[in-house]
Each structure stands twice: as structure tokens, then as C-alpha cells.
Amino acid sequence: xxxxxxxxxxxxxxxxxLILCCPAGLKVACKWIAVLATLPQLVIAGWLYANFDTxxxxxxxxxxxxxxxxxxxxxxxxxxxxxxxxxxxxxxxxFISVFASFGIDRAEKGYYALLMxxxxxxxxxxxxxxxxxxxxxxxxxxxxxxxxxxxWGGPRREYAAIKFFLYTLLGSVLILLAMLGLYYYGAEPxxxxxxxxxxxxxxxxxxxxxVWIALFIGFAIKIPAFPFHTWLPDxxxxxxxxxxxxxxxxxxxxxxxxxxxxxxxxxxxxSHELAWLFLGVIGTVNIVYGAMCAMAQKDYKKLxxxxxxxxxxxxxxxxxSFTAAGIxxxxxxxxxxxxxTAMLFILVGVIYDRAHHRDIDGFGGLAxxxxxxxxxxxxxxxxxxxxPGLSAFISEVLVLIGAWQPHPIMTMLGAATAxxxxxxxxxxxxxxxxxxxxxxYQALPDLSLREAFTLVPLAIIVLILGVYxxxxxxxxxxxxxxxxxxxxxxxxxxxxALH
Amino acid sequence: xxxxxxxxxxxxxxxLLLTAGMLILVLIDLVLRDKAILGDLALIIAAGxxxxxxxxxxxxxxxxxxxxxxxxxxxxxxRALIALxxxxxxxxxxxxxEVHHCEQGEYYAVLLASTLGMFxxxxxxxxxxxxxxxxxxxxxxxxxxxxxxxxxRSQEAALKYLIYGGVASGTMIYGMSWIxxxxxxxxxxxxxxxxxxxxxxxALAIFIALVLILTGMGYKVASVPFHMWAPDVYEGAPxxxxxxxxxxxxAAGFALLTRFFYPAIxxxxxxxxxxxxxxxxxxxxLLIICAVTMTLGNLAALQQDNMKxxxxxxxxxxxxxxxxxxxxxxxxxxxxxxxxxxxxYVMDAGAFLVVMIVANAxxxxxxxxxxxxxxxxxxxxxxxxxxxxxxxxxxPATIGFIGKFYVFAAAIREQFYVLAVIGILNSVVSLYxxxxxxxxxxxxxxxxxxxxxxxxxxxxxxxxxxAIATVALGLYPPPIIAFASRxxxxxxxxx
Numbered sequence: 001x002x003x004x005x006x007x008x009x010x011x012x013x014x015x016x017x018l019i020l021c022c023p024a025g026l027k028v029a030c031k032w033i034a035v036l037a038t039l040p041q042l043v044i045a046g047w048l049y050a051n052f053d054t055x056x057x058x059x060x061x062x063x064x065x066x067x068x069x070x071x072x073x074x075x076x077x078x079x080x081x082x083x084x085x086x087x088x089x090x091x092x093x094x095f096i097s098v099f100a101s102f103g104i105d106r107a108e109k110g111y112y113a114l115l116m117x118x119x120x121x122x123x124x125x126x127x128x129x130x131x132x133x134x135x136x137x138x139x140x141x142x143x144x145x146x147x148x149x150x151x152w153g154g155p156r157r158e159y160a161a162i163k164f165f166l167y168t169l170l171g172s173v174l175i176l177l178a179m180l181g182l183y184y185y186g187a188e189p190x191x192x193x194x195x196x197x198x199x200x201x202x203x204x205x206x207x208x209x210x211v212w213i214a215l216f217i218g219f220a221i222k223i224p225a226f227p228f229h230t231w232l233p234d235x236x237x238x239x240x241x242x243x244x245x246x247x248x249x250x251x252x253x254x255x256x257x258x259x260x261x262x263x264x265x266x267x268x269x270x271s272h273e274l275a276w277l278f279l280g281v282i283g284t285v286n287i288v289y290g291a292m293c294a295m296a297q298k299d300y301k302k303l304x305x306x307x308x309x310x311x312x313x314x315x316x317x318x319x320x321s322f323t324a325a326g327i328x329x330x331x332x333x334x335x336x337x338x339x340x341t342a343m344l345f346i347l348v349g350v351i352y353d354r355a356h357h358r359d360i361d362g363f364g365g366l367a368x369x370x371x372x373x374x375x376x377x378x379x380x381x382x383x384x385x386x387x388p389g390l391s392a393f394i395s396e397v398l399v400l401i402g403a404w405q406p407h408p409i410m411t412m413l414g415a416a417t418a419x420x421x422x423x424x425x426x427x428x429x430x431x432x433x434x435x436x437x438x439x440x441y442q443a444l445p446d447l448s449l450r451e452a453f454t455l456v457p458l459a460i461i462v463l464i465l466g467v468y469x470x471x472x473x474x475x476x477x478x479x480x481x482x483x484x485x486x487x488x489x490x491x492x493x494x495x496x497a498l499h
Numbered sequence: 500x501x502x503x504x505x506x507x508x509x510x511x512x513x514x515l516l517l518t519a520g521m522l523i524l525v526l527i528d529l530v531l532r533d534k535a536i537l538g539d540l541a542l543i544i545a546a547g548x549x550x551x552x553x554x555x556x557x558x559x560x561x562x563x564x565x566x567x568x569x570x571x572x573x574x575x576x577x578r579a580l581i582a583l584x585x586x587x588x589x590x591x592x593x594x595x596x597e598v599h600h601c602e603q604g605e606y607y608a609v610l611l612a613s614t615l616g617m618f619x620x621x622x623x624x625x626x627x628x629x630x631x632x633x634x635x636x637x638x639x640x641x642x643x644x645x646x647x648x649x650x651x652r653s654q655e656a657a658l659k660y661l662i663y664g665g666v667a668s669g670t671m672i673y674g675m676s677w678i679x680x681x682x683x684x685x686x687x688x689x690x691x692x693x694x695x696x697x698x699x700x701x702a703l704a705i706f707i708a709l710v711l712i713l714t715g716m717g718y719k720v721a722s723v724p725f726h727m728w729a730p731d732v733y734e735g736a737p738x739x740x741x742x743x744x745x746x747x748x749x750a751a752g753f754a755l756l757t758r759f760f761y762p763a764i765x766x767x768x769x770x771x772x773x774x775x776x777x778x779x780x781x782x783x784x785l786l787i788i789c790a791v792t793m794t795l796g797n798l799a800a801l802q803q804d805n806m807k808x809x810x811x812x813x814x815x816x817x818x819x820x821x822x823x824x825x826x827x828x829x830x831x832x833x834x835x836x837x838x839x840x841x842x843x844y845v846m847d848a849g850a851f852l853v854v855m856i857v858a859n860a861x862x863x864x865x866x867x868x869x870x871x872x873x874x875x876x877x878x879x880x881x882x883x884x885x886x887x888x889x890x891x892x893x894x895p896a897t898i899g900f901i902g903k904f905y906v907f908a909a910a911i912r913e914q915f916y917v918l919a920v921i922g923i924l925n926s927v928v929s930l931y932x933x934x935x936x937x938x939x940x941x942x943x944x945x946x947x948x949x950x951x952x953x954x955x956x957x958x959x960x961x962x963x964x965x966a967i968a969t970v971a972l973g974l975y976p977p978p979i980i981a982f983a984s985r986x987x988x989x990x991x992x993x994x
Contacts, residue, residue: 070981139895170924173923176907
């Protein structure tokens with residue numbers, strides 16, 4: 001296939017242009033163009049998966065053309081083990097979110113056009129290896145997200161949308177400054193991430209610390225790491241279902257992906273020095289604090305949003321461990337969190353579409369009327385709890401095994417939070433699905449075929465990765481072990497040993 | 500080359516064309532009853548001036564009219580930018596409801612006269628000439644601001660503008676007299692040699708003179724603390740004139756400011772950096788002015804409910820970003836400033852154009868007029884305005900991002916980290932008020948019966964061109980970068 005990465009990135013953009021050309025009356029056409037734009041993405045993602053060489057750390061499927069010569073900027077795309085898993089996740093989640101969007105009933109044209117733009121932005125972030133290009137995609141994403149929450153969202157959508165935009169813009173301008181710093185103070189000016197990584201030793205440790213922290217704040221806002229997380233519950237609560245799915249499924253991963261893509265290889269010494277505090281401690285706070293907040297929620301969607309914050313904490317903890325198991329577990333957790341949280345948000349959307357509220361205490365006994373729905377919810381809840389045999393178990397255990405040696409206390413806290421997680425999920429399940437049936441909801445229909453279609457593929461993946469995690473782990477392992485090695489050898493102690 | 504009056508004319512065609520055009524407009528206005536043709540004619544003259552700039556002979560530079568003016572690539576950049584601003588202003592005037600009710604002959608003639616004055620500001624290399632050009636621009640601007648004779652706001656704005664302008668230019672010429680006293684000449688080149696010759700001129704005296712001169716120039720670019728006139732004038736003037744002042748007048752101000760503070764009183768050192776006069780702390784002063792300008796402009800814009808006032812404060816903040824390039828004392832910084840000013844031209848003109856389209860349709864300029872615009876038939880202008888405003892914020896894939904990128908890159912390169920951080924935080928703050936109209940247009944539903952939007956072909960055409968330019972040059976900026984890089988040359992004569 002020629003230019004697979006360009007295709008996978010820009011096919012949705014072509015879809016957007018088609019949708020914009022559609023006459024306003026043809027609402028059905030918009031939907032199906034969106035489907036037809038995301039389906040090839042999924043196919044190309046499958047092709048990439050099949051043709052990806054898992055034995056090398058080299059960048060694959062490279063495309064590189066000069067773009068702005070005055071600043072040595074290239075149109076440079078490629079994937080390695082870290083990004084390919086995210087490309088797969090993005091393609092999958094975007095495809096599913098189009099179907100999850102079929103309930104949108106006003107201004108469909110604008111909605112699907114923006115969804116396609118968002119898709120291009122996200123995919124672009126994961127495949128670009130030129131920092132400038134990465135940054136463009138990173139920012140291009142913000143805009144459709146603002147409108148998708150702001151126009152099609154809930155009652156407080158304006159507040160949530162502008163809050164999201166302001167927070168993430170603050171993060172990204174810090175990334176911009178850090179990027180310019182890396183450009184000018186390296187051995188030679190470049191935005192090429194691989195070259196920047198190659199000249200990592202050139203940056204003084206003091207410079208690395210400052211840039212590292214600026215980048216970290218930028219990325220942490222996306223994760224979202226405590227204390228930058230407050231935009232997330234608002235955004236989730238107001239966003240339409242499909243947008244929550246994308247937000248939790250893909251967008252949050254960009255924060256941790258950015259740290260793995262930029263901070264670790266380009267600033268390895270600072271990473272080694274600062275990760276325990278910024279990723280380890282903050283990650284643990286995320287895990288515990290997120291779980292506690294989730295327990296206190298009365299709104300179903302907010303509960304899922306906080307559980308999402310809690311689960312992203314494991315990713316950060318795993319990244320801070322600098323062991324092969326921990327870092328593999330972290331990226332696997334990114335993938336698993338993407339699929340499981342996507343399911344959870346779709347499930348919240350299902351009940352919200354029927355009952356038009358999300359008050360956990362306002363339901364009861366729904367399992368009697370909606371057995372299939374309750375069954376799948378149970379499955380997703382167990383997956384989120386990390387039940388053995390389902391995907392999150394593997395990744396969380398890997399993270400905890402990896403983090404045990406370097407950070408025993410954080411690991412214990414992280415492991416103990418599993419109890420809290422089980423607590424809030426089971427309690428929530430009990431209040432909504434079990435007990436006597438709430439008389440108001442006598443006549444709720446069970447899952448529709450479309451809804452089942454959005455959930456079942458995700459459930460299958462969760463199940464497969466629960467018993468056969470190697471399907472994803474083999475993709476990651478080579479690149480991540482190499483990256484881990486890079487950081488470890490750049491640590492101050494190791495540097496002395498080398499000289 | 501030091502050219503006399505006759506030899507200079509070869510390099511003076513655009514200005515001659517403007518002068519002739521201006522006179523022709525006045526004459527035709529006397530003869531013809533149908534005034535509609537005046538706008539077309541003014542458009543042709545403005546386009547002709549732009550074309551004449553493009554066709555100018557290649558030259559590394561020359562002094563014109565016995566060292567009154569200079570012909571170099573730096574002047575060329577600004578004349579082109581000013582001509583583009585005039586072109587947009589005339590085009591907008593032809594589609595403006597406000598302008599249809601005023602005296603068209605005078606209006607277009609004065610507009611072209613003002614353009615001529617701005618050209619001269621970009622070329623002046625003599626303090627006297629600089630003062631005359633600046634004053635010429637000011638006088639014509641007062642007239643244009645107050646051209647809506649039956650509109651009280653327009654009258655009030657013109658008067659305020661006049662008073663502020665009078666004080667500013669009076670202060671400036673006083674400062675110039677100090678420089679004349681210290682250096683013994685009005686010629687930039689001679690001033691430079693005299694000031695750098697050593698010893699004689701006390702640094703404090705020079706500094707005071709520069710501060711006084713800065714009053715006049717700062718007033719033209721609307722930098723804090725000389726910005727107070729801007730919101731009132733921008734609000735009161737007809738929208739095409741507001742655009743012209745915001746874009747053209749500001750560019751001319753930057754041209755004069757740069758030419759005076761760089762080649763006239765600084766030395767170009769190796770590696771493209773500039774040395775200011777020892778002991779004269781104007782770079783530090785301008786650094787503070789720059790930081791305060793963008794911060795104050797952005798904070799004040801947060802409170803505005805009138806789109807013209809909002810854009811007025813925004814344009815103060817934008818001048819602050821452009822000043823960031825100016826204060827770096829390097830060619831890299833000047834280039835960033837040029838790129839920024841070009842970007843600012845495209846996006847700010849576009850934003851004002853949409854404000855005019857909405858004002859034409861609704862007769863209103865407050866943010867409330869934009870409520871639900873996208874859902875009541877104005878989707879195209881709404882999207883265009885969104886593009887312009889996001890570009891002003893500096894969101895990527897727009898020309899505004901390229902401008903900001905260059906300015907911040909130059910600041911980081913020259914190690915002005917604090918300034919870069921202030922600038923960056925400012926652009927986050929600015930997002931809030933730039934998003935307000937966007938929120939009104941897209942996130943709110945229209946209320947009551949709003950008049951439907953008529954599509955005005957000419958206005959929409961220009962809007963489309965500017966919107967496409969905003970995005971296209973944002974994705975592929977090399978043409979502008981090349982243009983700005985070529986324009987970095989100041990002609991200072993044989994060394």
C-alpha cells in the first residue's frame with residue numbers, strides 16, 4: 001500500500017469535505033459518508049497491524065517530505081510499537097463512535113463534519129514524528145471537540161466546552177514553548193523527533209528539567225493528571241455519548257502517549273529523575289483520588305468519568321516504574337482503558353437516551369426489563385474492576401508487578417484501590433440494575449441492534465486481550481524495552497559509568 | 500545611490516499614481532451625478548498602486564528626493580501591505596451601508612490620500628519627512644473617522660482622535676528637536692553617525708528624546724500607554740475605515756518605528772543582531788511596553804460587548820505580539836514582526852469584514868447581533884468569522900499561528916524567555932474573548948424573528964479570499980516567509 005499513514009489520517013478529512021458538500025436535506029447521507037470514511041481507516045489499521053514488523057525498534061511505514069524549509073520542518077510520519085497500538089485504538093473507537101452518534105438529531109451535517117475533523121486530528125497526532133506536525137494535529141483536535149461539546153452537549157455545555165478549550169490550550173502553548181526550546185538549543189535545529197532523541201545528550205540537565213516540566217504540564221492536562229483533571233468530569237457530563245467515547249477512548253491517551261513520545265526519548269535524563277514524582281506520585285493520587293471521587297458521585301456519567309481518571313493513574317504509575325513489565329503494562333493499559341471506558345460511556349448513553357437522566361439513585365431493577373443491557377454492563381464493570389480473564393487485569397497486574405520494585409508504597413496503594421474500584425462499580429450496579437424495578441421504567445426497551453453493534457466488538461476485544469494479551473503486547477514490547485533502556489542509560493549514575 | 504528629484508520619480512510611480520488618482524476622484528466627483536463609479540475608480544487606483552509596487556525596478560536601494568525618502572526592500576514590504584489594506588478598505592467601502600450615506604467623492608479621495616501618507620511613512624529617512632508623513636496620515640484619518648457627519652459617535656471619535664493625535668505629534672516633534680540638537684541633523688544616517696561617534700551626546704538626553712518620539716509612533720501603532728484613542732475611534736468610524744486604521748495605519752506606524760529605532764539609532768552587528776546605543780535603555784523600555792500592551796489589550800477585551808471595541812482591544816494586544824519581534828534587537832525578530840504583521844492584516848481585515856456584513860444585515864455591532872448566526876442563514880459568514888478569530892488567537896492551521904510561532908520562536912532564540920511566557924499566557928487569555936462571538940454564533944439558538952441574511956456577492960467574495968488565505972497560508976507559509984526574509988534589508992547607503 002502506498003502512503004498508508006497519509007491515507008489513514010486524511011481519509012476522514014476527505015469525508016468531511018464530502019459531508020460539507022452534501023445538500024442540507026440529506027441527513028442520512030452524512031451518517032453513511034462518515035461510516036464510509038472511518039471504515040477504510042479500520043481496514044488500513046488492520047493492514048498496518050498485519051504488516052508491522054515486531055522485531056525492530058525502527059520507525060516503520062515512513063513518509064518524509066520537506067514542508068517549511070526555513071525551519072527544517074518536515075511532513076514526517078511513521079509508526080513504531082508505541083504508536084501503532086494507538087493507531088489501532090483510534091481507528092476502532094472512531095468507527096464505533098460514528099455508530100454511537102446515530103442518535104444525534106439536529107445539525108447532523110455539522111456534527112459529522114466535525115467528527116471527521118476530530119478523527120483526522122487524533123490519527124495525525126499518533127502518526128506524526130515531526131514535532132511541528134504533531135503540534136498542528138494536537139491543536140487541530142481542540143476545535144472540533146469544542147464545537148461537538150458546545151453545540152450538541154447537555155445543559156451546561158457552553159461552560160464545559162470553553163473550560164475544556166482553555167485548559168487544553170494552556171497545556172498546548174506550554175508544549176509549543178518547550179518545542180521551540182528543543183529546536184534552538186539542540187546540537188542542530190530540528191523538529192524531527194528521532195533526531196531530537198538522537199541528540200538528547202546535548203541538552204544540559206537544568207534545561208531538560210525545565211522543558212520536561214513544561215511538556216509534562218501540557219500532556220498532564222490531557223491525561224488528565226491531578227490537579228489538572230477538573231475539566232474532565234464537566235466535559236464528559238455535557239458531551240454527547242459518542243464524544244465522551246472518543247474523549248475517554250482516545251483523547252486521554254494522547255497525554256501519556258505524548259510523554260512516551262517526547263519526554264522519554266528526548267529528555268531521558270530528566271525523565272529518569274522526575275518521573276517518580278510527576279508520574280509515580282501523581283499517578284497514585286490519580287488512582288486513589290479518582291476512585292474516591294467516583295464513589296461519591298450521584299451522576300452515572302460522572303462516576304465513569306472519575307473512574308477513567310483513576311484508571312489513567314495506572315498508566316502513569318507503570319510509566320514511572322522504568323521496568324519492562326511496568327512500561328509494557330502502561331501502554332497495554334492505555335489500549336485496554338480505551339476499549340473498556342468506551343464501552344462504559346456507550347452504556348451510560350444507552351440509559352440516558354431512554355430515561356433522559358443519569359441519576360444513579362433514580363433507577364432500580366433495570367435488569368428485569370433490560371437483561372441484555374444489564375448483562376453487557378456487568379461485563380464492562382467486571383472488566384473495569386480488573387477481573388482475571390478480562391483485558392484490564394493483565395495490564396494492571398503488569399503495571400503493579402513492574403512498579404513494585406522501585407515504588408513499593410505507591411504500588412500497594414494502587415493495588416489496594418482495586419477494592420474501592422470494585423466498591424463503587426458494584427454499588428452503582430446494584431442501585432441501577434438490581435433491586436425492585438422502578439415503576440417509571442416499566443416499558444424501557446432493551447438494547448437495540450445498533451447499540452449492540454457498538455458494544456459487542458469492544459467486548460470481544462476485551463475478552464481476547466484478557467486471555468491473549470500478546471496480540472497487542474508483541475507490538476509494543478520491542479519499542480518499549482528499547483525506550484526504557486534509553487532512559488535508564490541516560491540516568492546520571494549510568495552516564496558516569498559509561499564515560 | 501543618492502538620487503535627485505527627477506531621477507527619484509522612477510521609484511515613485513505608486514505614490515504618483517495615488518496622487519493623480521486622488522485628484523481625478525475629486526474632479527470626477529464634481530462632474531458626475533452617479534457616485535457609484537467613484538468606488539470602482541478608487542478600487543482600480545488602489546489596485547494600480549499595488550501593481551506598480553510589484554513592477555518597481557529591482558534595486559538594492561536608493562535615497563530619493565535628496566535623502567528625504569528611501570527605496571529599499573523594507574519599504575517595499577510595508578508599501579505592499581498598506582496598498583493591500585487600502586484595497587480591502589475600498590472594497591469594503593463599496594459594500595458598506597454606512598459609507599453609502601456619506602460624501603463619496605471626499606471619502607475615497609481622502610482614503611487614497613491617507614494611503615499615500617502611509618507610503619511616505621514607510622519610506623521616510625528624515626525626521627522632518629517622517630513627521631510630515633505621520634501628520635498627513637493623522638489628518639486624513641481624523642477626516643475619515645468623522646466622515647459620518649450625522650452620527651454623533653463618529654463625530655466624538657474624530658474629536659478624540661484629533662486631540663490625542665495633536666498631543667502625541669506635538670510631543671513627538673519636541674523629541675525630534677532634541678535629536679536635532681544632539682545630532683545636528685534630521686537625516687537618519689547622519690543622526691546615526693553622530694550618535695555613535697562617541698562621547699558628546701549624554702545618554703539621558705538621548706533617552707528623553709527617544710521617549711518623546713516614541714509617544715508619536717506608539718500612538719500610531721496603538722501601544723500602551725498611547726492606546727486610549729483606539730477603542731473609541733474604532734467604534735465610531737465606519738467599519739471600512741476602522742479596518743484601514745487597524746491594519747494600514749498600524750503597519751505604517753510599525754514601519755516608521757522600526758526604521759527609526761533600528762537603522763537610524765542602532766548598529767547592525769555580525770550575525771544579524773543589532774546593537775543599541777550604549778547606556779540608552781530604550782530596548783528595556785519597549786520590552787515593558789510590549790508586555791503591558793498585550794496584557795492590557797487582552798484583559799480589556801474580555802469585558803467588551805461591542806464587536807468593534809472588542810476587535811479594537813484585540814488589535815492593541817496584537818500590536819503587542821508584533822512588538823515582541825521588535826524588541827528582540829535582531830533581524831530574526833524583525834522578520835518575525837513582518838510575518839506577524841502580514842498575518843494580522845489577513846485575519847483582522849477578515850474579522851472586520853464579517854462585522855461589516857453583519858452590521859449591513861442587522862444594523863447592529865454588539866455581540867448580541869451574532870446570536871445563533873450560524874442557524875439563521877448566516878452559516879458562511881459565521882464560519883469565516885470563526886476562522887479569523889481562531890487565527891487571531893493563534894490556533895494552528897491558520898496564518899495567525901504561523902505569525903505567533905515566528906514571534907515566539909524568535910523570542911526563544913534570543914533568550915527572551917519571560918517575554919515568551921507572557922506572550923503565550925496572553926494568547927490563552929485571548930482565547931476566552933475570541934471564543935465569545937463564536938459561542939454566540941454556533942452554540943446559541945437564534946431568538947425571535949431575525950431578518951434573513953442576504954448574500955452580498957462582493958463582500959462574500961472578499962471574505963472567501965481572506966478566509967482561504969488564512970487557512971492556506973497557515974498550512975503552507977513559505978511564500979510569506981520568503982517575502983518577509985527578502986524585506987529585511989534597510990538601505991543605509993555606502994558604509
